Amino acid sequence: MPYTPELKELIKAVERTRPERVERKRRGEEIPFLSLDERKERLKFHPDFKEEGRRPLQVGPSKGYAIAHEIADLLEAGSRVDPDRIDLSAPAYTTDVLVIGGGGAGTSAAILAAERGANVILATKLRHGDANTMMAEGGIQAATKGHKDSPYFHYLDVMGGGHFTNVPELVETLVTQAPDAIRWLEHQGVNFTKQADGTLETIHGGGTSRKRMHYAADITGAEIMRTIRDEARNHADRISVLEFSPAVELVLDESGHCAGAVLYNMETEEYFVIRAKAVIMATGGCGRLHIQGFMTTNHYGATADGIVLGYRAGVPVAFLHTVQYHPTGIVFPEQAEGILITEKFRGAGANLVNVEGNQFVNEREPRDVEAASIIKECVHEGKGVPTPTGRLGIWLDSPMIEQLAGEGTVKREFPGKYILYKRFDIDISKEPMLIYPTLHYQNGGLEFRPSGETCVPGLFIAGEVAGGIHGANRLMGNSLLDIIVFGRIAGTSAADYLAAGVSEGKLSLDHVRAYNAEVDAAGVSDGRVAPAIIPNYTDPAVRERQLTAHYVGNVR
Amino acid sequence: MTIGYYPGCTLKTKAANLEVAALAALDHLGIEVAELPRWNCCGAVFSLATDDLIHQVAPVRNLIRAAEQGCDTVVTICSQCYNTLARANRLVREDAEKRDTLNRFMTEEPDYAGEVEVVHYLSLLRDRVGWERLRAAVTNPLTGLRVAPFYGCTLVRPGDVAIDAVDPAILEGFIAALGAEPVSFTAARECCGSYQMIAHPEEGLRRAAKVIAAANASAADALILSCPLCEYNLGTRQGDVVAAHDGLEHVPTFYFTQLLGVALGLDPELCRLDLSGPAATTLLTERKYIAAATA
Amino acid sequence: MDTAALTEKVAAKAVPIYIMGKRYEVPEALTIMKAMEYAGYQYIRGCGCRGGVCGACATVYRKAGDYKIYTGLACQTVVEPDMYLAQIPFYPANRATYDFESAEPTPETVFKLYPELFRCVACNACTKVCPMDVEVLDYVSALKRGDLKAAAEISFDCIQCGLCASRCMGEMAQYHIAQLARRLAGGKLAAKAEHLGKMCADIEGGAFADLLGGLKSMSVDELKKVYTEREMEPHMGADEWTPASSHGLA
Ligand SMILES: Cc1cc2nc3c(=O)[nH]c(=O)nc-3n(C[C@H](O)[C@H](O)[C@H](O)COP(=O)(O)OP(=O)(O)OC[C@H]3O[C@@H](n4cnc5c(N)ncnc54)[C@H](O)[C@@H]3O)c2cc1C
């Protein structure tokens, strides 16, 4: 729906201050960046710092570690299926490598493993490519311009963004492999935005000291995802894809090595076993858990399943106490709630302004600082813009871009968002967007090493499901990067692991039994089961009338 | 008045030797045409083979594109495209019922009733430049070259789109204007056989052989064509044709636009002789119409 | 916010929609996706990103008294009263497997893998049905004339939902052919980034090993100092900008 008359009235304040703000931008005058101390103060307004938002885990390898209730609820839950009812003696499939998750990390891992001669099954919850990777818009970081940038500066930016808590070895791997990851993507045919001579266009992102954000118009993730998916399909002789088949449990062998998984055919509602010599976990993030009730940018399947499976198999979690809220998610019109408005709008010059039409924060602070500032402005300063349904938002002044870079720029540079708003009769080249922080990224996850290995032999990890690379806060553009860098590493490491010879022991779900017993003993599960698989969006009133429907968790 | 130029797919892929010199020649002769910014396949692949109305959609859509650009005339070089577009245009003009159906089908486009004139490049030369002016513009006359004019099917059939309806010797007039000698040639309006190559390859070759034999009989030095399919069967496949039939002699083939370029003294590179068989270049260099080094 | 909470606010204004012919009353401001969930459907297929980029939720609908076929993404399209809708979560399509490494970026590569390209009669049903407003016929036309770059550009916003293939009279799967064109254009026709190759070579040659080793061994306080003092590339400046000090560069 278009802006209501009330909102149109409020937009006038933005229009009034716009000429002056445009002038300031042209002169290069910015609101000063916060010092490290000021950042710390500001972050007190961030949802991560709400004590009532989290609790210490009562079970598992990271017992005592306090994380969001919504994730703790899943880790302190029983398994979806009784392990005793699963017949491990007759796997439905046997393969070398089982990749769990068909996003960017899983797909690049599958390609690399296949190229090294492994037979791969890629099992994914929805369709291959229905993933957060597909949704990334803004770009992918890498220091590729030696005249001004290097892995040294990239390393500093990643560490600073993560508040210096990141695992240094992981960061080192990330930044030194970054240019090669871009080269691989370019070679695979990703259409990065380029100059005619091949020079890659790069821009700034929040927290970058150098312009190193590479992009493919405003659908960088989709362009990467569809390209590498196409390449995976070309390896049909080695990579088979099982769609609508989420993993619900890892399978170990008697010596504790990871040896496959139990999967669920969401259409026929059967559970089945895949036996594999190595498993790569690449299930992505957790936005659909709606932590602290926040709306989310994430795809339908982002429910932290991989964390649950890995944790039950003995892998500790790290940095899960922090969750990333993207500063700018659509808050009006409500039909589009939570959808991400890329940082590139701010990169292109759009200001964030409050209900009075005034700026209150530099637009290129790291994400957590930016989000905390918006929440503070709305909730604590009382300068948010009220929506018709009683929520609060901040204006993102996109029409400024037209004045700074010429008429038609918004439509040309942001075709996706331009069309999206057009459907609601809002022309974002003329009217600002109303935004609020939205649940975006799972900063932490399962602990792993730069080689992709975990403490469970045979279990490798890549992508958003992993924790440590980004410390307590990820910078824009480093996630698309990490899924390609660590996806390729995981594929290679798994293939190397096979090559070294894997003894195939008897399959076992004893770790699940033990975990269930621990959950029972702690008395914390309250009958909950995990993983969640999909969120529950059915109208509760309808659910109540589904008298003979049988729900296990969210799935009927 | 603006003239839109409809190139057609083949000229953008295999038959650059039909297009490049032709456009350079128009430029040289001071005739302005502009390639349509949006166009699709002319529809030839299907429209000749069936009378299904859906196959008129492609050519008519191209004519709508031309009208959209404010063109009252659209020119084509490929005789296949010419034939398809001209026939579709005639259908739209003459059959009100079918016109109405086509317009209803293409609701996303403005209605079209045949406002645009479809002309072939040769007609454009004759009517807008004239053989006299063309002769005067020729700086490198192809004196002594005996050229057999091959019309094939698509320039002359069916009769109501034939480019030789008013002037039964349009290609001959063209050849003479270049300073060459048009030879009388019994197979000028025969089928080249290319349409038969897939279903009846024997028959396809036989027809091609008939054309080559006629060219031999009239002692032609060269055969000129206006259609990429004719070029395929009579040019690219000529080796096979000659090999399969006793007593045939090889005769170099050209697109008519290549000889036009040579006679106007355009840069020989523009004539893309590299895309025609080596015999074409050899002939022109031996007769000194072009210098050996540039070939 | 979940559908239930949304509903509360707008419950007063309900509109009838027909999901596969069956009537449901749903709140008027919902997207088709949320309306189906409101009605009691739980998505397995037909829902992926919920953000308009994955192509899982292609939906076809008609309006009462109107012969036209309308299409939209369920996650992006707001319901209208009396719409008759069905989702097309899957449509079979021919995709050619090929070896990208050895594929030449030429028209012939495309023609060989997808000869059905030439069955296009320019009926334009593909363009009309595309929920992303991609000019499908234009890129198919570009492909037929061998212009891979144009096809790559025109098809760039394609989300591969498959609606074009479902309507094609020539029975082709346009979006797979476009994917091939984009890869050939991006990977083999576009100029390669020279600076990228150079940086990769520097890294392989170990140019930054010591610098990174130094950073890794710093205390957090030292690291914070280096971080705070690092020079910032100006926001509106040109690409050629160089920092005042060359420390940290190759
Ligand atoms: C809207 C949006 C914009 C973003 N923009 C950027 C950006 O500009 N730059 C950047 O660097 N990062 C960005 N990100 C972050 C980045 O896209 C993701 O973090 C990254 O793509 C994650 O990749 P992945 O492969 O780890 O996970 P995903 O791409 O999410 O893939 C995980 C896959 O696993 C499947 N799966 C889940 N559970 C199971 C199970 N139990 N069994 C089997 N399969 C399962 C999922 O369905 C999915 O297919 C953005 C994220 C979002 C949501």
Ligand code: FES
């Ligand atoms: S769910 Fe992905 S496009 Fe609608």
